[in-house]
Amino acid sequence: MNMKEYGFGVDVGGTTCKLGFFKTDGTLLDKWEIVTDTSNNGVNILKDITDAIYEKMAENNITKDDVQGIGVGVPGAVTPDGVVNRCVNLGWGVVPIEKDLAEISGMKVRAANDSNIAALGEAWMGGGKGCDSVVMVTLGTGIGGGIVINNQIVTGHHGAAGEIGHIVVNPDEILECNCGNHGCIEQYASATGIVRLAKRHMDRSQKASPIRDIADLTAKDVFDYAKKKDELSVEIVETVCGLLGKLIAKICNVVNPEIVLIGGGVSKAGDIIIDNMMEDFTSEVFHASKDTKIALATLGNDAGIYGGLRLILD
């Protein structure tokens, strides 16, 4: 099969769809966003994506014959045969996205979970470039994850592999996670989890701290003050990263990747995250996986569109 010259990567979110226009060698030529129309159970989303892509093709004087295909990430589980099973954020029930979008657009379509394509993008062109097996942990409002082995996403039988955010790290937790369980890592190391943990530390500690005076405390505030050596903030960061280090050790014992990447909005805090997780990681991980690299993701919000493109290259 001859590879065509161009391709599109699309990252569908609950508020916007990010689109990337690429050469199939991975060169990003253009990227833009459109609003995600979730009205009427998201019935217009695929048509809107198609229109946006055809507009871009017209601007660049190319036709669908020059395009390898469209790779799409969605915020939900996607079965290996390309069916989305419930995307609450998009209003979707069961949607055979690969078939439907291929019919509307007239192009080849592949789809996967958004966290998984972000991992694929990072593995291909980002922090994991040159590595065949990569695990990505995405610390955002929630925690997502993706596993890439031999340059292929591990989707799992139910399309739910890589649900790293809902691995239980504290079975004694009183509060319930969004998933109904108690003590998932998402309750501690997501942006919202860090703030909740910070409030708990503030309640239980007598220590003075500038973070006590911040009305709408964010995870970024906690990391910023930890970098300034505020004791209470340091304590919170050590707790969060310690849990992450232990979690990554368990993941490495199962998957044994070459590298683990930390991405998502929280990862903008930088090396402080990795520095504070290494001790717990090293003490828990099986000796043969001790040298697993842990690094920050590098593509930021573009990881999904790169991964989308990578999907259609096989």
Ligand SMILES: [Zn+2]
């Ligand atoms: Zn959970």
